[in-house]
Amino acid sequence: MLRVENLTKRFEGLVAVHELNFNVTQGEILAIIGPNGAGKSTVFNLITGTLKPSSGRIFLEDQNITGLKPYQIASRGLSRTFQTTxxxxxxxxxxxxxxxxxxxxxxxxxxxxxxxxxxxxxxxxxxxxxxxxxxxxxxxxxxxxxxxxxxxxxxxxxxxxxxxxxxPKILLLDEPTGGLIQEETDRVTDLIRKIRDQGTTVCVIEHKMQMIMGLVDRIVVLNYGEKIAEGSPAEVKSDQTVIRAYLGEEVDA
Amino acid sequence: MELFLQQVFNGIMFGSTYAIVALGLTLVMGILNIPNFAHGHLYMLGGYLLFFFAITLGLGYWAGLVMAVIAMAVVGMIMERIVYRPLNEQPHINAFIAAVGSLLFLESFAMVVWGAQGLRVENPYPQMIDFMGVTMSVQRLLVIIGAIVLILGLHFFMKKTIAGATIEAVAQNREGAMLTGINVNRVSSMTFAISAATAAVAASLISPIFMLSPAMGAILGMKAFIIVILGGMGSIPGAIVGGYLLGLIEALGGGYISADYKDVFAFGALILILAIKPTGLFGKGEV
Amino acid sequence: MFTKPIHTKLLYIVIFVAALLLPWYVPDAYIFQVVITSVIFGIAASGMNLILGYTGQATLAHGAFFGIGAYGVAIMTEAGISFWLALPAAALISAAVGLVVGVLTLRTKGAYFAIVTLCFGVIAWIVAGNWIELTGGHNGIYGLGDPTPIPFPFFGPIEFTTQTSMYFLSLAALLVVLFALYRLVYSVFGLSLMAVRNNEPLADAVGINTFATKVISFVAGNFIAGIAGGIYAIMMASVSPSATSYLLTFNFLIFVILGGMATLPGPVFGAFAIPVLMEFLQFLQDYRHLIFGALLIAVIIYFPQGFVGGLRRLNQKIAARRKQKTSES
The missing domain is CATH 3.40.50.300 (P-loop containing nucleotide triphosphate hydrolases)
Structure with missing residues (x-):
């Protein structure tokens, strides 16, 4: 459905995203997680055309959408939300x-x-x-x-x-439950599940581990703009690199 | 050659005015993100206040200049407080409209108080000096020297005093400055005071040479905007260099391109440059 | 979906009838002239409202496009072209220039756009005053003839020699413009304009080509300005550089803001109320812009929705209260 190849973004010498590769397959919910400043929102902004990648390519249903303007990408069936509502x-x-x-x-x-x-x-x-x-x-x-x-x-x-x-064919959600209390978070989580069940592929950035673990099919973990792990929630939870990256943060809080 | 030098001299003189006025505007735009369309009109009011203090009250040129500058600083603070501060949190478009309102207000204020016809401030230094074949009146020389003194003074103020440093801090990062406990409202007020006062200096220096009229602020204000946009918003060196450059281009170009269309070229160039680079030549962001 | 309460509809009908009957109760020719000018300025201000109010782009070149329409009609009718052909042609020229200027300037944002359009406005004004062969320089063009009569079955030709006929011509144009704006604004298209005004990044993210949207709005608004300018020229039977001046732009701005930004009746109301008010307050003539300048600041700070917007808000409050009462009882 959505394929990201060797995606790299540099801001004035600082590498925000480095040689990132991942896939979102039809009908799944994929989460992109990582500590603050790992480059998650930058990845979204690159995919949706808000930022231009320094190198790398992005494909939506095998069509190259790299370098298109946000409204062009949106009208090809890729929708997004923003981190601040x-x-x-x-x-x-x-x-x-x-x-x-x-x-x-x-x-x-x-x-x-x-x-x-x-x-x-x-x-x-x-x-x-x-x-x-x-x-x-x-x-x-x-x-x-x-x-x-x-x-x-x-x-x-x-x-x-x-x-x-x-x-849309695919929906990119940037922290859809940010700032919500547990009860509200649960309701929004249910909503996301319902959206997927209706046939829309979902890619979500989230901080709340518990919510992610119960919701998603696969997880991509970013740290300093690089992918350090990928797999099912269970695999990621036991991955040593991930645990080290989150140093101190309770992965299965 | 002598004609050329004469034109260069005149260009530097006009450039001095442009530089000072653009300087005041760039401070306000850089710090408050407010396009003060009325800035040229503050300059105009400064000229009339000089007339008021120096001629009407008979204080003489220098005392009049000092009074005009102080009065304009107060006007600048009032403007910030009444017009712009309440619009801080509102859509930007509202601030432009308020600026247009202030511009209309100031222009018709001058019209009502001093009349539409031009006024002349008697030239305190009409003597002529001949230097390398260039004739210059002392007053014109004074404009140039005054501008240099003002620019150096402002530079010293920005770099060496705490007040100047806070202004720079706010200009660079408003939110950050707020977090470090800087009172942004006070900085805004101070910036407006400086901005209006410098406009008054420019007007006071040049008004013995040219007639005062309520309309004199409009075109100058626009030129200041062009300089600020091209030189980079909030950039003091940009404003100074841009000011002198525009003065020289106009003085030297005046002979080669039609005087009637002189402003058309300046404004047209701005439109084209912004069409290619919408944030200005050295622009960092947007308003 | 976009319906209005019944008393608002009644009010519009009353205003419409009053406007139709106006030539028979207007006190004198001078006031009539003021009213016709208001109708024309109401058209222009409505065009500015599309760009400024609905799309949120602070154009300060509106007077220039009004002037292009005025000069277009003046030059073409002088050359012997019928007014009925010259008017749409002049409006199209306004729109075409608007397209070029829009494409060049609409990439800039906020203050930059305002200043760049102001620059264009001043350029138009300077050109109008100096291109003597085309515009007649500072004297302008005068002695324009009346529009040619329109042949009309049964009633005979409609002549355009009297103030009354000029009034109905302007009124018809105003109504057509308002009807067109009504259709544009109260639709998904209109919502996309407001989307650009309200939140450009989000508008972009949901698939709206924001640049194209702004250009369309700018071109349409300037087309309307051109129509208003063209009628103004034929009504005055002359045109001078003041018809392109940025002071005119500021007047339109005052009408839009005081009347009510992003409301359809607002700018028209402003264009009527303010000049008529000034006629009754003749002794304030010198203080005109002093008062309007101050008023502009006060209104934008305290009532940014203007007169009509304020009324509308009141209306909503009353409706909400009524709803509450019925649900309580």
Missing amino acids: SLFDQLRVIDNMLIGYKYRTQLGFWNTLFHTPRWRAHQKEAFERAMETLNFLGLAQKSEQFVPALSQEEQKRLAIGIALVSK
């Missing part, structure tokens, strides 16, 4: 969803101006898909509310929803 906070919940669906209704100016039949069809489709996704997220009741009126967990859900509404 990123929403259109001046708008309503439903508007956020419609914007998330925008690239599917790539009918710009003229169709909108003249309300062409195609536009009508797409507009209807967009509303239906937006409401469908809101139902899935459990936010249908809040669709008319403005974003700041939502709780933190609801905002996290909405952020996932914006990425999900366009039916």
Whole structure:
């Protein structure tokens, strides 16, 4: 599904990501973990086109997407969320969803101006898909509310929803439960599992080990921008290099 | 050759004004990330305040200059407090609009108080000096020397005093400076005071040579912006070099390109440069 | 999905009828002229609102594009081209120049964009004042004829010689522009403009080509400015460099902000209320910009949503309270 080959990123002499290789296969949940500053978010930014890699290539379903702009990559079916919850906070919940669906209704100016039949069809489709996704997220009741009126967990859900509404092939989640308490974390974890069960491949960056262990199929461990381990949760948990890298941090907390 | 030297002299004189005004603007933009569109108008107000203190109150040129500079420092602090500080947390676009509001306010303030027609501050040093075939009035020489003194003074202030060091710290890293306990609001206020005061110095030095008019700030303000954007936001050397360079280009180019379209070339060049490099020649980030 | 409460709809109908009947109760020709100018400025301000309010790009070149429309119509009608052809042509020229300027400048962000567009505005103003062969220099172009009558079955041709006809021409243009903006803004397309304004990185990440979106909005807004400028030229029967001046841009900005950014009625309201208010406060004429400058600052700090935005917020509060009451009882 997603293949990363020899990915390297240097910032003014500092190597943030070094010769990274990994695969995300169809239908799995893959976690990228690692201590703070290991380069996890940088990897996401490289995959989604926010940053340009210094070298290496990225393939989405065997198509080379290296060097494409973020909106081009997004419209090829790769969606993402951001580490700090990123929403259109001046708008309503439903508007956020419609914007998330925008690239599917790539009918710009003229169709909108003249309300062409195609536009009508797409507009209807967009509303239906937006409401469908809101139902899935459990936010249908809040669709008319403005974003700041939502709780933190609801905002996290909405952020996932914006990425999900366009039916992506693969979803990249950057710390989807960051800042949430245990109960909320469990609910969001369930949501991610549900998303996968509906057929969307998921790649997640996370800190919370317990959540990862119960959720994901495979783990890639980064340290100082390099992959130090890869495998099932059980394998990674007993890997000596990983334990050393996390020195002191409880791996199976 | 003599004509050339004369033009170089004039270019350096104009460049001195540009450099000082751009200096004040770059400080404010670098530190507060606020594009003070009204900066040229602060310069204009500085000129009128010199007129007020020196001529209307009869304090004489030098006392008038000192008073104008002090008064403008206060104006700068008031502006920061009333106009920009409340907009700190709001979308950037609101700060631009507030800046346009201040610009309109200052220009019509001068219009209402001093009238639309030009005013002249009598030249305290009309004597002429002849040097290597270049005639220069003492006042023009004073502009150049004054600018050098001001630039050196500011450099000393930034590098050798604690107040200057805090300004630099905030300019480089606002969040970091806040964490180390620097009172960012006080720094903002101080920066605005310095910025407005330096604009007043520039206006005071040059107003005995040119007429004062309420509209004189607009174009100068835009040129200062061009210098700051090209020289790098917050960069003091960039502002100084850019200021003198623009003065020289204008003075020397004035003879070769049409005087009417002179500003068109400067502004057009800016548009093209930003089209190629949207963050400016030495730009680090965005506002 | 995007419906309005019933009393707002009623208010719009009342305003519409009042606008249709205006020529029959307007006190004198001078006030009528002020009103027509307001309609035209309302068109221009609405165009600026698309760029500034909805897309969040602080353009300060709007006066220049208004001027391009005005000069376009003036030059073309002088050359013997019918006004009805010259107006769309001039608006298209405005849009085309907007496309070039937009592509060159819209990669810059925030303050840089504002200053670069201001630079373009000043360039247009200087060119208008100095390209004597084309623009007539500082004197401008004057003595433009009236638009040619439109042949109309049954009623005979519609003449455009009176103020009333000019008023209806401007009003029709305003309504068409507002209708078009209404369609654009209240749609997924409009949401993508607001997405760019609100959170550009996220808009990018969900697949919106943010640069293209900004360019489209900029071009459309400048097309509208061109229409307004063209009607202004034919109404004044003349054009001068002041029609491209950055002071005009600042006036549009005042209308947009005080009326209400990112609301459709806001800029139109601003374009009416402010000049009409000034007519009643003649003794304040000298202090005009002094007051507006201060007002602009106060409004952007304390009521950034402007007059119409403020009303809207009030409306929402009332609606919320009503909802609460019904759910309690």
